[in-house]
Amino acid sequence: xxxxxxxxxxxxxxxxxxxxxxxxxxxxxxxxxxxxxxxxxxxxxxxxxxxxxxxxxxxxxxxxxxxxxxxxxxxxxxxxxxxxxxxxxxxxxxxxxxxxxxxxxxxxxxxxxxxxxxxxxxxxxxxxxxxxxxxxxxxxxxxxxxxxxxxxxxxxxxxxxxxxxxxxxxxxxxxxxxxxxxxxxxxxxxxxxxxxxxxxxxxxxxxxxxxxxxxxxxxxxxxxxxxxxxxxxxxxxxxxxxxxxxxxxxxxxxxxxxxxxxxxxxxxxxxxxxxxxxxxxxxxxxxxxxxxxxxxxxxxxxxxxxxxxxxxxxxxxxxxxxxxxxxxxxxxxxxxxxxxxxxxxxxxxxxxxxxxxxxxxxxxxxxxxxxxxxxxxxxxxxxxxxxxxxxxxxxxxxxxxxxxxxxxxxxxxx
Amino acid sequence: xxxxxxxxxxxxxxxxxxxxxxxxxxxxxxxxxxxxxxxxxxxxxxxxxxxxxxxxxxxxxxxxxxxxxxxxxxxxxxxxxxxxxxxxxxxxxxxxxxxxxxxxxxxxxxxxxxxxxxxxxxxxxxxxxxxxxxxxxxxxxxxxxxxxxxxxxxxxxxxxxxxxxxxxxxxxxxxxxxxxxxxxxxxxxxxxxxxxxxxxxxxxxxxxxxxxxxxxxxxxxxxxxxxxx
Numbered sequence: 238x239x240x241x242x243x244x245x246x247x248x249x250x251x252x253x254x255x256x257x258x259x260x261x262x263x264x265x266x267x268x269x270x271x272x273x274x275x276x277x278x279x280x281x282x283x284x285x286x287x288x289x290x291x292x293x294x295x296x297x298x299x300x301x302x303x304x305x306x307x308x309x310x311x312x313x314x315x316x317x318x319x320x321x322x323x324x325x326x327x328x329x330x331x332x333x334x335x336x337x338x339x340x341x342x343x344x345x346x347x348x349x350x351x352x353x354x355x356x357x358x359x360x361x362x363x364x365x366x367x368x369x370x371x372x373x374x375x376x377x378x379x380x381x382x383x384x385x386x387x388x389x390x391x392x393x394x395x396x397x398x399x400x401x402x403x404x405x406x407x408x409x410x411x412x413x414x415x416x417x418x419x420x421x422x423x424x425x426x427x428x429x430x431x432x433x434x435x436x437x438x439x440x441x442x443x444x445x446x447x448x449x450x451x452x453x454x455x456x457x458x459x460x461x462x463x464x465x466x467x468x469x470x471x472x473x474x475x476x477x478x479x480x481x482x483x484x485x486x487x488x489x490x491x492x493x494x495x496x497x498x499x500x501x502x503x504x505x506x507x508x509x510x511x512x513x514x515x516x517x518x519x520x521x522x523x524x525x526x527x528x529x530x531x532x533x534x535x536x537x538x539x540x541x542x543x544x545x546x547x548x549x550x551x552x553x554x555x556x557x558x559x560x561x562x563x564x565x566x567x568x569x570x571x572x573x574x575x576x577x578x579x580x581x582x583x584x585x586x587x588x589x590x591x592x593x594x595x596x597x598x599x600x601x602x603x604x605x606x607x608x609x610x611x612x613x614x615x616x617x618x619x620x621x622x623x624x625x626x627x628x629x630x631x632x633x634x635x636x637x638x639x640x641x642x643x644x645x646x647x648x649x650x651x
Numbered sequence: 652x653x654x655x656x657x658x659x660x661x662x663x664x665x666x667x668x669x670x671x672x673x674x675x676x677x678x679x680x681x682x683x684x685x686x687x688x689x690x691x692x693x694x695x696x697x698x699x700x701x702x703x704x705x706x707x708x709x710x711x712x713x714x715x716x717x718x719x720x721x722x723x724x725x726x727x728x729x730x731x732x733x734x735x736x737x738x739x740x741x742x743x744x745x746x747x748x749x750x751x752x753x754x755x756x757x758x759x760x761x762x763x764x765x766x767x768x769x770x771x772x773x774x775x776x777x778x779x780x781x782x783x784x785x786x787x788x789x790x791x792x793x794x795x796x797x798x799x800x801x802x803x804x805x806x807x808x809x810x811x812x813x814x815x816x817x818x819x820x821x822x823x824x825x826x827x828x829x830x831x832x833x834x835x836x837x838x839x840x841x842x843x844x845x846x847x848x849x850x851x852x853x854x855x856x857x858x859x860x861x862x863x864x865x866x867x868x869x870x871x872x873x874x875x876x877x878x879x880x
Contacts, residue, residue: 242762242768243762246762250750253750254750257750557746558748560746561746561747561748562748562759562763563707563731563734564705564707564734564740564746565734565735565740565759565760565763565807566731566732566734566735566736566760566763566764566811567731567763568727568728568731568732568763569727569728569731570728571763644707645702645707645708648707648742648746
C-alpha cells in the first residue's frame with residue numbers, strides 16, 4: 238500500500254538532498270534543464286516567428302493570386318529543359334488577364350529595375366539609400382492593400398501621358414526630405430527628373446527588414462524608359478474568397494492560350510495564393526521543430542543518464558537508511574516508490590528551472606534580436622511531463638536496486 | 652501457547668566453498684510479558700538468532716512461530732508486514748534517519764502501515780512522552796545526545812505497540828551511566844507489560860533480564876533464571 242505521505246516524504250527528502258548537495262544536484266539536473274529550456278525557448282521563438290510570418294502573409298492583401306514562371310517551392314538546381322526555357326511572365330500576360338478574366342477585379346504587376354550599383358535617387362544634396370524601383374498599375378494600392386500617406390497614387394491619366402511622376406516609400410521620403418513636404422517636388426532618379434505625387438504609408442518593419450525603401454513609377458512611364466526589362470511579378474486579386482478558384486481557372490486558360498501550351502502539356506507557369514505560402518512556411522517550421530526535438534532529446538538523454546548516475550550513488554550511500562526502513566516495516570514497493578519519487582523530483586526540478594530558463598531565453602532573444610515570442614502553456618506542460626518521464630525512466634533501475642537491498646547486510650553497513 | 656516458539660532452528664550460510672552453521676538446532680520458548688536476555692560471545696550465533704526472531708531473515712531449517720504464526724515460509728513483503736506490526740527494533744547504532752526530525756523518525760513505522768495522519772501524530776507524541784523526550788520532538792538526531800538518540804529509537808520501537816521489543820546491544824555505543832539509564836527505561840517498559848528481548852555480550856546488561864539464554868557455537872549452552880527478589 239502506498240500512501241501520499243510517502244510520496245510527499247520522498248519529494249521532501251529529494252528537495253532536502255538537493256539543498257544539501259547543491260553543486261552535485263545542479264550538475265545532475267543540468268542536462269534536463271538544458272533539454273527542457275531548449276524546447277521551451279525554441280518553441281516560443283518559433284511559434285512567435287510563425288505567428289508574425291502568418292500575419293505578414295495575411296497583410297499582403299486578401300484574395301490575391303500570384304502568377305510566376307515557377308511555383309514558389311521550386312528547386313532551381315533541378316530544373317528540367319522545359320522549365321529552363323520558359324518564357325518570362327510579361328506585360329502581355331497582364332493585359333490578357335485584364336481583358337479576359339472577368340473574376341479578376343484588379344491586377345498589379347511589379348517590374349523591377351536596378352542598374353549595377355543600385356538606383357541613384359537624389360533631391361538637392363540628399364540621396365536615398367539605393368531604393369528599389371518598379372513600375373506598376375494604378376490598381377497596385379488595391380491589390381497590395383497599401384495606402385498612400387500623403388499626396389495621391391498615380392491614375393489612368395498619368396498612365397496615358399506616360400507622365401514623369403513617381404510615388405515614394407517613407408524611407409525615401411525621410412532620406413530626401415528631412416524638413417520638407419515631398420509632394421510636388423522634383424527628384425532625380427537615375428539622372429532623370431520625376432515629380433513626387435505621393436508618399437506611401439509606412440509599413441511596420443518585418444524581422445528588422447524595412448519595406449519602405451522604394452520608388453514606384455506608372456507602368457507606361459517605366460516601359461517607355463526601360464523597354465528591355467520584360468519579366469515581372471504578377472499579382473491579381475479576385476472579388477472574394479469564393480471566386481478564387483474561378484479566377485484561377487480563368488487565368489490558367491488565358492495564359493495557356495497566349496503562351497501556346499498544347500492541350501496535353503502541363504502549365505508552363507504557376508499560380509499560387511497565400512495558402513501556398515503558408516503551407517511552405519509551415520513546412521519549414523516543421524523541420525525546425527524536428528531539429529529542436531532532436532537537440533533537446535540529446536540534452537534530456539544526458540540529463541537522464543546524470544539522474545540515473547546520481548541515484549545509483551544515492552542508493553549506495555543510503556544502504557543503511559534503506560535497511561532501517563525495511564527493518565521497521567517498509568516493503569519493497571515502499572522503497573521503490575521512495576527512490577522513484579526522488580529521481581522524478583530531481584528531474585522535475587531540472588524541468589521547472591528549464592521552463593524558466595527557456596522563457597528567459599526567448600525573452601532575451603526578443604530584447605537582443607527583436608525576435609517575437611509566444612509562451613505556450615502546452616509546451617510548458619509538455620516540457621514538465623517530459624522531465625517527469627525522464628525521472629521515472631532514469632529512476633527505475635536505481636529504485637529497483639534499492640528495493641532489493643537486504644536489510645541484514647545493510648544494517649551492518651557502516 | 653507461547654508468544655515465541657522456536658524448534659530445532661538451523662541457519663546455514665553458504666560461504667562459497669564451505670557451509671557455515673551459524674545456528675545448530677536451537678529450541679526455545681518465550682512467553683508474553685517476559686524479559687529475556689540472549690547472551691554469548693561473538694560468533695556464538697546470537698546476531699543470527701536475533702535476525703530470525705526479528706523476521707529480518709528466514710531459517711534454513713526448523714520452525715519459528717510468532718503469535719502462533721509460522722514465519723519460516725513467508726515472503727519478503729509478508730515479513731515486512733510482521734516486522735512492522737509485531738516487532739520493535741532497538742539497535743546498537745540507533746539507526747535513526749539523520750535528516751528527519753525525532754518525531755518523524757518515530758512516525759515512520761506508522762507511515763508504512765497506513766495510519767491516518769492524526770492518529771500517527773498522536774501515537775508518536777505519546778511514545779516520545781513515554782521515553783521522556785516530550786520536549787525534543789522537532790530536533791534532528793545530530794542535535795541529540797547518544798542517550799537521547801537511543802530513547803528516540805526506543806520510542807520508534809514502541810509506537811506500533813509491537814508484540815516484542817527486540818534490542819540488539821542497546822548500550823553498546825553509550826557510556827556506562829547513559830547505558831544504565833536506557834536499561835532502566837527498558838525495565839520500565841517491561842514492567843508496564845511489554846515483552847522484551849535483549850541481545851548482548853555483556854553479563855552486566857544481561858542480568859537486568861528475568862532469564863538469560865547463553866548461546867555458544869550456535870546452540871543453547873544453558874539458561875539462567877533470576878532469583879526471585
